Amino acid sequence: MLNALNEQSPDKILMLMQAFKEDPRPVKIDLGVGVYKNANGQTPIMRAVKKAEQQWWEEETSKSYVNLAGDPEFSDMMIGLILGSSVARNSVAAIATPGGTGALRQAFELIQMASPEAKVFVSDPTWPNHLSILRHLGIETVSYRYFDSATGAVNFDGMMQDLAKVSKGDVVLLHGCCHNPTGANLNLTEWQTVVDLLNEIGAVPMIDIAYQGFGDGLEADAKGTRLVATSCPETLIAASCSKNFGIYRERTGILMAVSQDSSLRNLAQSNMTHLNRQNYSFPPDHGARLVTHVLRDDDLRADWQAELDDIRNGMLTLRQQLADELQRLSGSNRFGFIAQHRGMFSRLGLSSAQVEQIRADHAIYMVGDSRINIAGLNDESVPLLADAMIKVGA
Numbered sequence: 001m002l003n004a005l006n007e008q009s010p011d012k013i014l015m016l017m018q019a020f021k022e023d024p025r026p027v028k029i030d031l032g033v034g035v036y037k038n039a040n041g042q043t044p045i046m047r048a049v050k051k052a053e054q055q056w057w058e059e060e061t062s063k064s065y066v067n068l069a070g071d072p073e074f075s076d077m078m079i080g081l082i083l084g085s086s087v088a089r090n091s092v093a094a095i096a097t098p099g100g101t102g103a104l105r106q107a108f109e110l111i112q113m114a115s116p117e118a119k120v121f122v123s124d125p126t127w128p129n130h131l132s133i134l135r136h137l138g139i140e141t142v143s144y145r146y147f148d149s150a151t152g153a154v155n156f157d158g159m160m161q162d163l164a165k166v167s168k169g170d171v172v173l174l175h176g177c178c179h180n181p182t183g184a185n186l187n188l189t190e191w192q193t194v195v196d197l198l199n200e201i202g203a204v205p206m207i208d209i210a211y212q213g214f215g216d217g218l219e220a221d222a223k224g225t226r227l228v229a230t231s232c233p234e235t236l237i238a239a240s241c242s243k244n245f246g247i248y249r250e251r252t253g254i255l256m257a258v259s260q261d262s263s264l265r266n267l268a269q270s271n272m273t274h275l276n277r278q279n280y281s282f283p284p285d286h287g288a289r290l291v292t293h294v295l296r297d298d299d300l301r302a303d304w305q306a307e308l309d310d311i312r313n314g315m316l317t318l319r320q321q322l323a324d325e326l327q328r329l330s331g332s333n334r335f336g337f338i339a340q341h342r343g344m345f346s347r348l349g350l351s352s353a354q355v356e357q358i359r360a361d362h363a364i365y366m367v368g369d370s371r372i373n374i375a376g377l378n379d380e381s382v383p384l385l386a387d388a389m390i391k392v393g394a
Contacts, residue, residue: 121141145158168201214343
């Protein structure tokens with residue numbers, strides 16, 4: 001049987017990580033892997049998370065299963081964090097999942113169960129694993145224009161022209177904030193225009209929100225998602241706790257299905273819980289428990305938000321430093337868009353040849369489409385990246 005399998009293409013980012021690890025040069029910069037790192041290159045455990053873990057170690061009395069949908073209090077806390085009071089709780093079905101990737105997988109399978117003929121429209125570019133999972137499930141995907149490489153901004157006219165081709169019942173996948181891989185976001189006026197089009201057509205929005213708090217703040221980063229959830233008849237939301245709580249290895253995520261018709265909530269909940277049972281039965285609980293502890297305790301929550309603000313502001317400072325240094329070296333503001341982007345990522349607009357030259361000549365590693373992880377920089381490496389970019393003709 002096993003000899004009938006086909007070799008799978010290796011993940012490009014994982015290959016990049018391995019190449020960086022094997023590079024013997026003493027000064028090298030990793031801007032590829034999508035994990036937050038501080039100025040010392042570490043991914044720290046957040047203070048509030050560490051305290052919550054210590055508290056839970058004292059309180060925990062059993063390692064038994066929770067339930068198929070996960071701990072209800074975790075769902076309540078995450079719904080409150082992402083949606084606030086914008087929708088009634090009884091209109092939201094939710095399941096805990098192994099990370100945001102697990103939430104995406106369950107969402108795509110839910111779409112497949114409910115509407116096998118539905119197409120999923122995906123931004124060009126998008127996080128590569130979106131496309132990988134959709135292909136694996138055999139779901140038809142259609143790309144819509146999103147990023148203008150020349151300006152570093154959203155190509156909103158092209159996006160709307162492509163979304164006009166969506167049919168009733170199709171699904172449009174949107175990034176809630178901090179678009180991965182470009183860093184370019186919709187403004188609220190653009191969000192409203194997208195909502196109006198989807199409602200006119202009868203298409204279903206699905207939002208991947210993996211970086212809430214990394215852009216302009218927890219509340220600001222949720223505005224687009226809340227607008228969609230309150231304006232559209234149905235909305236799917238896949239969320240991750242990996243980044244804003246720094247619990248990557250705990251694999252903590254959630255899938256929500258919001259319906260303006262609250263009578264459909266129980267139906268959605270039943271099917272989502274069924275999907276958990278078919279896939280992994282009971283979702284992991286440790287990370288969800290830590291998130292719940294942090295969000296329900298006023299002191300822990302305040303400390304978490306303060307540290308998250310520091311992380312966000314640090315990345316914004318790095319963005320501005322890089323844009324300023326590139327302006328100084330180039331004599332133009334053509335890289336000003338870097339300071340306008342939000343989240344961990346920006347796409348620099350370099351060719352694959354320039355990316356490879358920067359790796360070969362300067363030991364700076366980034367994804368082939370020139371996506372960089374801003375959090376991989378610090379005060380010392382910003383000038384090195386800017387200098388390398390100018391030297392390769394950026």
